[in-house]
Amino acid sequence: MKLFKRLVPWILLAFAFFILPAMANSELFGFSQFRLNLFGRYFSLAFVALGVDLIWGYTGLLSLGQGIFFSLGGYAIAMHLLLVTKNDFTTGANGLPKFFENYGVDNLPFFWEPFWSFPVSIIAVFIVPSVIAGFVGYLIFRNRIKGVYFSIITQASLMVFYHFFNGQQKLVNGTNGLKTSTTEIFGLVAGSDEAQILFFRITLILLPFAYLLCKYLTSGRFGDSLVAIRDDEPRLRFSGFNPTPFKVIVFVVAGGLAGISGALYTVQSGIVSPQFMSISMSIEMVIWVAVGGRGTLVGPIIGAVLVNYLRSLVSEALPEAWLFVQGALFVFVVVLMPDGIYGWFTKGGFTSMLAAFGIAKKTATYPKLDFDESVQEESFKV
Amino acid sequence: MDLIFSQLLDGLSIGAVLLLAATGLAIVFGLMGVINLAHGEFMMIGAYVTFVVQNIFRPLGGFAFEAYYIIALFASFIVTAIFGVVLEKTLIRRLYGRPLETLLATWGISLILIQFVRSVSLAMVIGIAVTALLGWVLNKFLPLPLKQASFASYLKGSLWTVAGIIGLIAISTTASIGRFFSNPWFGPRNLDVTPPKWLQGTWGSIAGIELPGIRIFIIILSALLIAAVVWFLTKSVWGVRIRAVTQNREMSNCLGIPTDSVDSITFGIGSGLAGVAGCAITLLGSVGPNLGGAYIVSCFMVIVLGGVGNLLGTIIASMMLGIIQSIIGSGSLLIAFPDMPNSIRSVVEFFATTSMSYVLVFIFIIAFLQFKPTGMFPQKGRSVEA
Numbered sequence: 087m088k089l090f091k092r093l094v095p096w097i098l099l100a101f102a103f104f105i106l107p108a109m110a111n112s113e114l115f116g117f118s119q120f121r122l123n124l125f126g127r128y129f130s131l132a133f134v135a136l137g138v139d140l141i142w143g144y145t146g147l148l149s150l151g152q153g154i155f156f157s158l159g160g161y162a163i164a165m166h167l168l169l170v171t172k173n174d175f176t177t178g179a180n181g182l183p184k185f186f187e188n189y190g191v192d193n194l195p196f197f198w199e200p201f202w203s204f205p206v207s208i209i210a211v212f213i214v215p216s217v218i219a220g221f222v223g224y225l226i227f228r229n230r231i232k233g234v235y236f237s238i239i240t241q242a243s244l245m246v247f248y249h250f251f252n253g254q255q256k257l258v259n260g261t262n263g264l265k266t267s268t269t270e271i272f273g274l275v276a277g278s279d280e281a282q283i284l285f286f287r288i289t290l291i292l293l294p295f296a297y298l299l300c301k302y303l304t305s306g307r308f309g310d311s312l313v314a315i316r317d318d319e320p321r322l323r324f325s326g327f328n329p330t331p332f333k334v335i336v337f338v339v340a341g342g343l344a345g346i347s348g349a350l351y352t353v354q355s356g357i358v359s360p361q362f363m364s365i366s367m368s369i370e371m372v373i374w375v376a377v378g379g380r381g382t383l384v385g386p387i388i389g390a391v392l393v394n395y396l397r398s399l400v401s402e403a404l405p406e407a408w409l410f411v412q413g414a415l416f417v418f419v420v421v422l423m424p425d426g427i428y429g430w431f432t433k434g435g436f437t438s439m440l441a442a443f444g445i446a447k448k449t450a451t452y453p454k455l456d457f458d459e460s461v462q463e464e465s466f467k468v
Numbered sequence: 469m470d471l472i473f474s475q476l477l478d479g480l481s482i483g484a485v486l487l488l489a490a491t492g493l494a495i496v497f498g499l500m501g502v503i504n505l506a507h508g509e510f511m512m513i514g515a516y517v518t519f520v521v522q523n524i525f526r527p528l529g530g531f532a533f534e535a536y537y538i539i540a541l542f543a544s545f546i547v548t549a550i551f552g553v554v555l556e557k558t559l560i561r562r563l564y565g566r567p568l569e570t571l572l573a574t575w576g577i578s579l580i581l582i583q584f585v586r587s588v589s590l591a592m593v594i595g596i597a598v599t600a601l602l603g604w605v606l607n608k609f610l611p612l613p614l615k616q617a618s619f620a621s622y623l624k625g626s627l628w629t630v631a632g633i634i635g636l637i638a639i640s641t642t643a644s645i646g647r648f649f650s651n652p653w654f655g656p657r658n659l660d661v662t663p664p665k666w667l668q669g670t671w672g673s674i675a676g677i678e679l680p681g682i683r684i685f686i687i688i689l690s691a692l693l694i695a696a697v698v699w700f701l702t703k704s705v706w707g708v709r710i711r712a713v714t715q716n717r718e719m720s721n722c723l724g725i726p727t728d729s730v731d732s733i734t735f736g737i738g739s740g741l742a743g744v745a746g747c748a749i750t751l752l753g754s755v756g757p758n759l760g761g762a763y764i765v766s767c768f769m770v771i772v773l774g775g776v777g778n779l780l781g782t783i784i785a786s787m788m789l790g791i792i793q794s795i796i797g798s799g800s801l802l803i804a805f806p807d808m809p810n811s812i813r814s815v816v817e818f819f820a821t822t823s824m825s826y827v828l829v830f831i832f833i834i835a836f837l838q839f840k841p842t843g844m845f846p847q848k849g850r851s852v853e854a
Contacts, residue, residue: 252823413578413583416572444618
């Protein structure tokens, strides 16, 4: 049974890796290429959810600015694709990406230059967000800014990046963003079915690595210090630790994960735009983690896939209802299900519900007190 | 120089709106340690209340229509304050001591409010009423043994779910009756509020510079309201209680101050101020469901910059932000000083849009926090916040 439990995620992964693309090819059970692409996007969002879980679920820092790193990863890969692709849809008359023509830009802006090379771009996907996360994180954590203050500062910085990318049409095409669906990668058009299946599989191959990285970070002494920061930072400080490096490192890792996530999401959705840096997108990332189960590593993956799947189902049926559902989800999860779905099953929520209906046996931390009738009556009066 | 002065006036009036909104946010944050992400949506509600009041008074015409704005000010304060108290009593109280969770829950509320304003119609109101009534009745007349059963909370939850589903059915059936029921009241489009005549135009001039009535009015309004808030906090009984709870909640509780009521009242006042700010915004632009989002981040910046629980810090910070954004963002520096050196000129040009002035302000704030991590006027006290 235990072995089986450990094998379940791998079986699911293998299923998704081999069977889903085949199903999409043959349109089995109404599962289309479109759905496969959607699932690829959901899985790519799981990376950023893992990062949010590291900083929020384990370290207790609620960052509302993960969208910055997410979009930076997306922009990095999109810039590379736009540069190397030479076809009529993406390349303008002067050999530069087409949108530059609209603003009369003849020389490539200097920061585009490194993205000619594929390896540099792939490294930039997670290095650029990490460096920025490290810089911002160091400046914030150095001053012991935490709690709600940290959240609103990260949100403000998100707004700043949003405005910057929105306003700089000559550098990154402003509001319109960068379109990657007509570009070419590995000899395939990025928007084609073959390329999308490839991206789907790459996402699934990378996901276990991201999971194992988080697993490695959260187990052992480093993980213990993260939980200590979350639960009682002053005590950690009084016992001689400096929490700042821990926080910065975990913020950097989360930023890098967000960057990878953004790159994978961009190639699968076909566009990266400043909308990825909207306030709502970054808060949604947090709610995926909350729904799945924070402080667990399976939870964020479940949450990201589940919430986004729900989103597309609701939006297809009744577009106006989604904001209501989403708002209710926020309130419901925070008030009634703080451990999330996965936590509810694993941390005793499910068994206590069964116990309430008299199906399972009541579990108690202090059996003598909890099963003593006189104590029970007294507590009922209060 | 005229240009600079009028931009200064613009900046001051934007700062005044920010001040109204941020004061509410800051008082609540100081008292409960909670940031209300739905604060911007309370501003939006205040703006929509103004719109409704205007439409009620429009057929009356004449003097009554001229005076509608004053009534709208009070109405928006009262309505949003009620919203705030209800939110505090139903949701925020349950999350006491978990500020980050409160942040997320209030964001959920803000999403619901935005969509509610977009799609509210008579059918929807009927559906909500049906749900509320049915849920209340079902839970009220639950047999006592079931109420005390160990699974009572799950039972109540499922009863509410049933009530909700019936409410949804009620919405769809009433909406299918006719357009009268299904037409949204406001819709997702932006609506316009016409300022009364006495606000339009100019209110005299100083040294040849015209004073636009709306801007001056907003500045005076916010000055009066802040004075009222200061008076309330320092002189009235409840104000003193609020300050006591802000300083030390446990001790105040021991001394018999009803901290629950203090929380509710403060939250109500904070939300009410946001409503008035929303009412003032209607004079500056049109009213839409996404109105709150545009101002809320600036409010956060004001709080970060000004420090918590200090009105002076909030005032200075909001005025500073308003002025910086309007003077640099509009690019009027370039016009006022045409002969500045080229190097400075290119920098100023780079930041001379509304978006880029945000960037500049943020860089300034992050730099500022390196020297003063707790804002301009930190609260002095002996509590160890390690």
